[in-house]
Amino acid sequence: MNRSEINVFCPATIANISCGFDVLGVALDSVGDGMVVRKRAEKGITIVKLEGQKLPMETALNVAGVAGLALLEKSDYEGGFDIEINKKIKAGSGIGSSAASASGAVWAMNELLERPFTKLELVEFAMEGERLASGVAHADNVAPAIFGSFTLVRSYAPLDIVPIPSPSELYATVIHPQIEVKTSDSRKILKTNITLKEGIKQWGNLGGLVAGLFTQDYALIGRSLEDHIVEPIRSILIPGFDQVKSGAMHAGALGCGISGSGPSIFAFSKGQDTANKVAASMKKVYRNIGIEYDVHVSKINSQGVREMRT
Amino acid sequence: MNRSEINVFCPATIANISCGFDVLGVALDSVGDGMVVRKRAEKGITIVKLEGQKLPMETALNVAGVAGLALLEKSDYEGGFDIEINKKIKAGSGIGSSAASASGAVWAMNELLERPFTKLELVEFAMEGERLASGVAHADNVAPAIFGSFTLVRSYAPLDIVPIPSPSELYATVIHPQIEVKTSDSRKILKTNITLKEGIKQWGNLGGLVAGLFTQDYALIGRSLEDHIVEPIRSILIPGFDQVKSGAMHAGALGCGISGSGPSIFAFSKGQDTANKVAASMKKVYRNIGIEYDVHVSKINSQGVREMRT
Structure with a gap:
């Protein structure tokens, strides 16, 4: 054909x-x-x-x-x-x-x-x-x-x-606060060196995350979604980050972090209902701060780019 | 009972x-x-x-x-x-x-x-x-x-x-050269800081290794068995390490590194035949150097401690 x-x-x-x-x-x-x-x-x-x-x-x-x-x-x-x-x-x-x-x-x-x-x-x-x-x-x-x-x-x-x-019930919630974070700034702010201790934590968590994705262990995925290295630094450039994250976790998210180099913030949840609740909690933060935003709730895409039959 | x-x-x-x-x-x-x-x-x-x-x-x-x-x-x-x-x-x-x-x-x-x-x-x-x-x-x-x-x-x-x-055909070869490496020495020699770049490589490899173990992808396991952080430093304390490693890889091992804090050196192989060849290559190195050794070839143990029926 x-x-x-x-x-x-x-x-x-x-x-x-x-x-x-x-x-x-x-x-x-x-x-x-x-x-x-x-x-x-x-x-x-x-x-x-x-x-x-x-x-x-x-x-x-x-x-x-x-x-x-x-x-x-x-x-x-x-x-x-x-x-x-x-x-x-x-x-x-x-x-x-x-x-x-x-x-x-x-x-x-x-x-x-x-x-x-x-x-x-x-x-x-x-x-x-x-x-x-x-x-x-x-x-x-x-x-x-x-x-x-x-x-x-x-x-x-x-x-x-x-x-x-990806586990079948994994959903992402993403909020994009309409502020500009220059990629050059978010790169410059990173440290060149980390402690070996921080590194060990990070690769321990990454191993846990990969294992959790293979075994569909949502709790393990949640426990592993930690970043002690980049998030504490880059999140400074994103107003409201800490509130968004604590609100998302409170609403039932498995984990929450910076998407790419920001300013979007993502959270993963088990099931669409929780992902929607997380979205509502995220919106509330930026409504209160007075920053415009876009919010997306999406299932994980298992095939990537795909044909759309019209 | x-x-x-x-x-x-x-x-x-x-x-x-x-x-x-x-x-x-x-x-x-x-x-x-x-x-x-x-x-x-x-x-x-x-x-x-x-x-x-x-x-x-x-x-x-x-x-x-x-x-x-x-x-x-x-x-x-x-x-x-x-x-x-x-x-x-x-x-x-x-x-x-x-x-x-x-x-x-x-x-x-x-x-x-x-x-x-x-x-x-x-x-x-x-x-x-x-x-x-x-x-x-x-x-x-x-x-x-x-x-x-x-x-x-x-x-x-x-x-x-x-x-x-563990993949079903994964075998370990371990050689223990009879030299003393003080744990305190092998700890002291480690760096406290690493570069973020080295860290990224390491957690990329750990993710690859965990994925390879879940998917029984021996080639991926092999590619992921890298350590740019600790091995280059600690291996200095183990005479013959570089020769043992290159010999093991030449004999068909998937990867080779330091067991614990040494002085034992391990290699993983697909299949017992290769693991035995790796053992032979390792022995040769220490025979030539003139250091006594023990060598073990073992399947991965999937259950841990177990009862021995006598």
Whole structure:
């Protein structure tokens, strides 16, 4: 079945999941962009439509364009692609806006070309979009966007992505307070050194989290969602963080932390009801402080980017 | 069936498994001590026989005695126990000699009392034996000795032990070069601080290792068995370490590192044949250097301390 057009859902993702700083990410199921990718005879990639956000449409300045070009370079395909993007994830929100576009584009192209590339290769192409967006070709958002569920970036040289399953009743609540946290600031603020003791705690927790995800042990997942290294520092840049976190835990969340480098805050819960209660508690904090916000409640997305049948 | 005597196998254990420094341990199947525990009317614990090693027999100075007393203190049992120990694991070898005695004693007593205590409680009692042996009540050897297979010590306060399964064809090879490495030296030599970058690598690898153990992915286990933090420093105290490791890897091992705080060196392999080849390569190194050694090849022990039917 040789198709010339595909309509895909490009999921938002949470990276830097507490103890999984810089390695662990997860894909969301009901938060994401829409994208249509169309084959054409002429070589190259054109962003023919970009709705929802003000972002560059020039191919070399657009993350979907750059990721797509990385794929085309390794492909035998003689033609090119037109891309329409319906951007719903806000840039700079901390839930993988650029990763959604980069991953969606390369996944869609791979489908239209009848899957010449592995998922790992698609991640490598999508990382070029991340390089454009942030200066660093990181994989912790594009990997879950392409593989689905949770993923661990075990190593970059060589790139080693470990897919990790998600318990069936795991839900994420994400609140995006409409403040600007410059990525450069949230990087600068990090310490270069940590104590060995802090490190041991962190890898103990990460081991517990991975084991909890494999065994569907929600209590263990909750106990392991700790971060004594990055969260205490970065949370200073997010007004209301401590209240949001304590409110979420009080409402029954398993754990709560900073999504990506912020300012979005995520919480995981067992079941949609609890996730909704967590959302209500989070909203209340920013209503009281007087900061605008978006809130999302989503099941974990087990497949990543997917085709939307229209 | 109210028994008055039990004969148990007390397994050797490997702690500080590469990226799992201070949190990950594993139990061995064919390396360990023998122990007979017998109920008696009189309160207290007596080490009535101790063969194989020169170790204190006074209850308060013997790890099995001290661990047993910790159990008795929490028990309704009005009587006491006599213990016979056949010590085969050399003290100071780095494969959990004290942990084997402490774990075996409390496990055996719990059986004779018809299991009033959970495995987690048994670990807590056995940790008192470790406190006597090394000054620190660490759990990374006693936890796998009692739970079997791999265990992760996620946290000490409260104590949180996470059991992790072992792939069916995983074998360990351990070589014990007969040199003395003082635990105090191997502790002093550690750095107090590490870089955040090193930390990220380490928890990425630990996540990969735990995932590999759950999915029986031997290649992933192998790729994850890295330690850039402790091994480069502590290995300086073990003559021949680099040759042993490169020889083991050349012979087909999945990974190789320091067992506990040394001087024993462990390697994991898929299948017994490879584990035997690894053993041969390790022996060769110490034969050439002229250091006496013991070598063990063992399947991973999935149940921990167990009854030996005589």
